[in-house]
Amino acid sequence: MKRIHVAAAVIRGPESSVLIAKRPLDKHQGGLWEFPGGKVEDGEGVESALARELQEELGIEVTQAQPLIQVRHDYPDKQVLLDVWEVLAFAGEPHGAEGQPLAWVAPEELVDYSFPAANQPIVTAARLPQHYLITPDGLAVPRLLEGIARALDAGIRLIQLRAPSLPPADYRTLAERVLALCAGRAQLMLKGPLEWVEDFPGAGWHLTAEQLRRAGSGRPVQAQRWLAASCHGAEELALAAALEVDFVTLSPVQSTATHPGAPTLGWQRAADLLSGFDRPVFLLGGLQAGDMGRARQIGAQGIAAIRAFWPD
Ligand SMILES: Nc1nc2c([nH]c(=O)n2[C@H]2C[C@H](O)[C@@H](COP(=O)(O)OP(=O)(O)OP(=O)(O)O)O2)c(=O)[nH]1
Numbered sequence: 001m002k003r004i005h006v007a008a009a010v011i012r013g014p015e016s017s018v019l020i021a022k023r024p025l026d027k028h029q030g031g032l033w034e035f036p037g038g039k040v041e042d043g044e045g046v047e048s049a050l051a052r053e054l055q056e057e058l059g060i061e062v063t064q065a066q067p068l069i070q071v072r073h074d075y076p077d078k079q080v081l082l083d084v085w086e087v088l089a090f091a092g093e094p095h096g097a098e099g100q101p102l103a104w105v106a107p108e109e110l111v112d113y114s115f116p117a118a119n120q121p122i123v124t125a126a127r128l129p130q131h132y133l134i135t136p137d138g139l140a141v142p143r144l145l146e147g148i149a150r151a152l153d154a155g156i157r158l159i160q161l162r163a164p165s166l167p168p169a170d171y172r173t174l175a176e177r178v179l180a181l182c183a184g185r186a187q188l189m190l191k192g193p194l195e196w197v198e199d200f201p202g203a204g205w206h207l208t209a210e211q212l213r214r215a216g217s218g219r220p221v222q223a224q225r226w227l228a229a230s231c232h233g234a235e236e237l238a239l240a241a242a243l244e245v246d247f248v249t250l251s252p253v254q255s256t257a258t259h260p261g262a263p264t265l266g267w268q269r270a271a272d273l274l275s276g277f278d279r280p281v282f283l284l285g286g287l288q289a290g291d292m293g294r295a296r297q298i299g300a301q302g303i304a305a306i307r308a309f310w311p312d
């Protein structure tokens with residue numbers, strides 16, 4: 001069966017809301033909600049296909065778009081490659097040009113809509129920002145809290161609280177304070193001893209590569225909470241996919257002060273690894289905010305960083 005190449009759009013409106021459409025009942029995956037788009041024609045570029053489909057289906061003209069995620073999915077009757085772009089700006093007022101119902105939905109409410117099975121990683125990607133701040137280790141608690149508050153003011157919306165040198169009880173107290181600081185502003189990921197996973201403050205959980213290797217089968221946290229993992233190569237990415245994590249970090253892309261002298265992946269290897277992995281990936285290791293465009297071009301969700309996103 002030939003894989004069908006589909007261009008689809010996560011179209012952003014006010015406050016990062018997303019435009020979705022309901023598929024006609026008589027079509028493949030009919031009656032479910034979708035990200036507008038359609039099949040790339042022979043010889044057509046994916047960006048041209050995206051522009052054409054959004055003109056045909058919604059009557060809008062795309063003026064700014066960037067890659068978001070590529071997802072391969074095998075339905076019993078069809079194999080698709082969903083090539084999803086984030087549309088950041090467009091001209092015209094979207095309307096259901098083919099009679100399809102439309103809805104503007106807040107990112108966190110996308111989970112309340114039924115999408116085709118292939119769409120789960122796309123919904124995750126649409127709910128995640130591009131920047132993933134990992135907190136520096138070894139700071140006194142007041143400085144850490146102050147830095148997090150300033151990062152929130154600067155627009156950081158996803159944070160991993162990493163405090164490997166704190167005793168577990170202190171880390172837990174800190175996690176509760178950071179959670180309060182982030183409430184309503186940012187999504188918090190905790191990284192700590194796996195024994196807590198059953199009973200940890202309301203945030204997501206980020207597995208170390210070692211925890212990922214020991215996790216066995218079955219997702220250790222409920223579906224409503226993010227589960228992420230640190231990966232360094234193909235084997236760990238495969239384990240992360242088997243565990244059904246929501247997203248991963250892939251590192252080190254370049255050399256870093258955290259792990260000096262460690263072998264790096266480099267951009268080309270990172271790109272190769274991303275092309276076979278259907279979940280959002282934050283590239284990590286020696287990257288700056290200015291590398292975002294390149295990261296998105298090779299298929300990453302964005303960049304994770306300690307220093308580059310920590311306010312001085
Ligand atoms: N557009 C879109 N298609 C999706 C999504 N999820 C998903 O599995 N698909 C599948 C359903 C279809 O098999 C294929 C895209 O087909 P389509 O029906 O949009 O194609 P099209 O606009 O070119 O329309 P047509 O030629 O079939 O009338 O991808 C999604 O979010 N958006």
Ligand SMILES: [Mg+2]
Nearest residue numbers: 036037038039
């Ligand atoms: Mg379509």
